[in-house]
Amino acid sequence: MSTEMTTTAPAPVHLGVGDRVRLWWDALPRQTQWVAGVVGVLLVALLPVLRPPVLTTVGTDFAGVLAQFGMYALLAIGLNVVVGQTGLLDLGYVGFYAIGAYTVGLMTSPSSPWNLTDDWLSREWGWLFAVPVAVAITALSGLLLGSPTLRLRGDYLAIVTLGFGEIVRLLADNLSTVTGGGRGLNQIAYPVVGQSAERPNGIFSAGNTGLPLNSGTWWFWLSLVLIVLVLVVVGNLERSRVGRAWVAIREDEDAAEIMGVPTFKFKLWAFLIGASIGGLSGALYAGQVQFVVPTTFNVINSMLFLCAVVLGGQGNKLGVILGAFAIVYLPNFFLGRTELFGIPIDGNEIANYRYLFFGLALMILMIFRPQGLFPARQKLLTYGREVYVIARRAAAAATGRRTPDTTGGAR
Amino acid sequence: MPLLELKDLTVSYGRIEAVRGISLTVDEGELVTLIGANGAGKTTTMRAISGVRPLARGSVHFDGKDIARVKAHERVLQGIVQAPEGRGVFPGMTVLENLEMGCYARTFPTKAAHDEVLEHVLELFPRLRERKDQLGGTLSGGEQQMVAIGRALMARPRLLLLDEPSMGLAPLVIQQIFRIISEINGEGTTILLVEQNAQQALSRSHRAYILETGEVVKTGPGTELLADPAVKQAYLGVA
Numbered sequence: 274m275s276t277e278m279t280t281t282a283p284a285p286v287h288l289g290v291g292d293r294v295r296l297w298w299d300a301l302p303r304q305t306q307w308v309a310g311v312v313g314v315l316l317v318a319l320l321p322v323l324r325p326p327v328l329t330t331v332g333t334d335f336a337g338v339l340a341q342f343g344m345y346a347l348l349a350i351g352l353n354v355v356v357g358q359t360g361l362l363d364l365g366y367v368g369f370y371a372i373g374a375y376t377v378g379l380m381t382s383p384s385s386p387w388n389l390t391d392d393w394l395s396r397e398w399g400w401l402f403a404v405p406v407a408v409a410i411t412a413l414s415g416l417l418l419g420s421p422t423l424r425l426r427g428d429y430l431a432i433v434t435l436g437f438g439e440i441v442r443l444l445a446d447n448l449s450t451v452t453g454g455g456r457g458l459n460q461i462a463y464p465v466v467g468q469s470a471e472r473p474n475g476i477f478s479a480g481n482t483g484l485p486l487n488s489g490t491w492w493f494w495l496s497l498v499l500i501v502l503v504l505v506v507v508g509n510l511e512r513s514r515v516g517r518a519w520v521a522i523r524e525d526e527d528a529a530e531i532m533g534v535p536t537f538k539f540k541l542w543a544f545l546i547g548a549s550i551g552g553l554s555g556a557l558y559a560g561q562v563q564f565v566v567p568t569t570f571n572v573i574n575s576m577l578f579l580c581a582v583v584l585g586g587q588g589n590k591l592g593v594i595l596g597a598f599a600i601v602y603l604p605n606f607f608l609g610r611t612e613l614f615g616i617p618i619d620g621n622e623i624a625n626y627r628y629l630f631f632g633l634a635l636m637i638l639m640i641f642r643p644q645g646l647f648p649a650r651q652k653l654l655t656y657g658r659e660v661y662v663i664a665r666r667a668a669a670a671a672t673g674r675r676t677p678d679t680t681g682g683a684r
Numbered sequence: 685m686p687l688l689e690l691k692d693l694t695v696s697y698g699r700i701e702a703v704r705g706i707s708l709t710v711d712e713g714e715l716v717t718l719i720g721a722n723g724a725g726k727t728t729t730m731r732a733i734s735g736v737r738p739l740a741r742g743s744v745h746f747d748g749k750d751i752a753r754v755k756a757h758e759r760v761l762q763g764i765v766q767a768p769e770g771r772g773v774f775p776g777m778t779v780l781e782n783l784e785m786g787c788y789a790r791t792f793p794t795k796a797a798h799d800e801v802l803e804h805v806l807e808l809f810p811r812l813r814e815r816k817d818q819l820g821g822t823l824s825g826g827e828q829q830m831v832a833i834g835r836a837l838m839a840r841p842r843l844l845l846l847d848e849p850s851m852g853l854a855p856l857v858i859q860q861i862f863r864i865i866s867e868i869n870g871e872g873t874t875i876l877l878v879e880q881n882a883q884q885a886l887s888r889s890h891r892a893y894i895l896e897t898g899e900v901v902k903t904g905p906g907t908e909l910l911a912d913p914a915v916k917q918a919y920l921g922v923a
């Protein structure tokens with residue numbers, strides 16, 4: 274056919290760090306992946322117990338920092354589905370976090386008019402009962418926000434979601450008869466388990482301060498379990514037809530529609546899934562802190578979550594978890610420090626200026642590495658890697674020369 | 685019964701009527717060309733057929749059924765597949781991934797069937813095979829056009845809509861693209877083609893429609909229009 278078209282060697286594909294790690298990882302046998310995954314999670318889980326001296330924060334409890342990291346990691350994973358996978362710029366994600374937290378608060382705080390725990394629900398089980406309700410309600414709010422707004426594109430969607438985040442906070446602040454206004458809701462329920470003489474309210478109670486297994490450690494472990502579960506669900510979605518539709522929408526929404534992708538439906542799904550994960554994180558937060566106030570859900574937090582996603586590398590689940598870690602850990606690392614490597618510093622001041630530093634870091638990142646620290650591509654083929662085998666074999670036959678195995682047989 | 689039938693189709697952008705009551709048919713197995721000056725409404729007509737643009741008036745029948753209310757992505761399921769003007773290649777996906785998006789909606793019953801069609805597409809465009817792992821956004825214009833056509837073929841269209849496949853290509857490549865279009869049509873795929881390259885398009889198509897400011901002004905067999913003095917003057921640059 275096209276013999277007049279000169280055959281040129283394809284340009285070498287440049288691989289980023291994330292891609293290389295993924296290539297290496299995908300080439301490992303399935304059992305090795307599982308073992309490595311379990312060992313990795315266990316090592317991370319041991320952090321609050323081992324308290325490695327280089328990592329441990331001095332100004333604030335290390336386990337508490339890790340618990341907060343767990344919640345932010347969930348938020349980053351959820352937001353990554355919306356922003357990183359589907360390419361919908363959501364600037365109001367904190368709204369879902371707030372709805373999740375306030376749902377638990379409204380259902381279990383004695384200062385809420387809708388408190389159920391002095392009624393038929395016990396204090397012990399109140400939190401556990403409220404979590405799925407909170408997830409369902411945030412999913413519903415995602416649906417309500419998404420149905421009208423997901424017909425908008427790009428900047429318009431960003432502005433509308435920004436407004437949504439602000440509206441949620443303003444409602445929490447102003448519906449004082451229900452939400453307690455600026456005073457917030459206190460004594461929110463938490464799971465009461467593992468009671469003992471030293472820990473009369475159980476291991477998850479904020480009153481459990483006995484090191485190393487204080488309440489922060491337990492909340493961190495709980496969030497780790499949830500992170501693994503969410504990663505399994507989201508990972509499977511990404512590898513399915515849903516994930517291919519999301520990436521197609523991110524790449525070119527019109528072309529996706531022309532390829533037969535029901536774009537609106539899948540955008541709504543991304544929104545709904547992102548929202549429920551945000552709600553789950555909020556429910557976790559409410560249980561840990563046992564107290565919610567509107568100021569926690571300031572719009573600036575949306576930017577912080579987005580920062581975690583962009584920093585980690587949009588579209589890479591593990592990357593955004595590292596992004597979340599950086600966002601939570603770095604300010605806390607400086608807190609209470611008076612010197613670093615022998616240089617006297619005012620750590621508290623540095624922590625106070627964290628938005629300045631994150632802003633600078635983002636600017637530098639956008640100039641030198643706009644794809645984030647750990648970008649990674651997914652494979653998007655109907656029949657996975659097998660397709661490459663036939664394409665390669667036929668190519669070698671057609672051009673009469675051996676084509677180098679650039680994919681490593683393991684994309 | 686024609687495979688595609690437009691009756692009195694009117695499409696507007698706000699208050700501007702870009703397409704004003706055109707009627708057109710495409711029979712099963714035909715290669716039909718739509719020719720017209722810039723802004724005549726060719727792309728708009730294509731977009732109305734693929735469902736991206738709503739109709740203001742008139743009707744679109746596909747396979748005898750009124751599809752005016754069928755959404756764009758559902759029309760793909762029925763077999764109306766478009767290679768859009770400007771190509772619409774997914775920039776961050778590799779060539780192979782782009783091709784695979786073609787069969788997203790119209791999936792294959794078995795992997796063997798899938799491999800066969802993919803193999804056929806890669807045979808039509810050997811260049812794509814060489815560049816299967818290259819990102820769509822880094823392809824040359826001609827290569828992107830091949831991806832757009834190949835991707836549409838992966839859906840095994842019943843009606844293939846090609847909007848200016850020769851746009852921006854070198855003469856040699858244009859020749860090649862047209863030959864492939866004839867070949868695809870020869871294999872039984874019905875094609876509605878929009879072209880500026882009237883000489884090539886008319887000589888290869890069964891029938892053609894000439895569009896001027898949103899209206900059909902002339903229609904007939906391709907070779908007949910090619911010989912028409914008025915057409916020659918307006919579209920072939922012959923005085």
Ligand SMILES: Nc1ncnc2c1ncn2[C@@H]1O[C@H](COP(=O)(O)OP(=O)(O)OP(=O)(O)O)[C@@H](O)[C@H]1O
Nearest residue numbers: 697700702720721722723724725726727728729769
């Ligand atoms: N989104 C839009 N909004 C307003 N007017 C539009 C829009 N798209 C097209 N038009 C107008 O509709 C008319 C027909 O446009 P169309 O794209 O169908 O032309 P065409 O025949 O495909 O031209 P070309 O050969 O340049 O591709 C033009 O006058 C154009 O300006």
Ligand SMILES: [Mg+2]
Nearest residue numbers: 726727728769
């Ligand atoms: Mg056009």
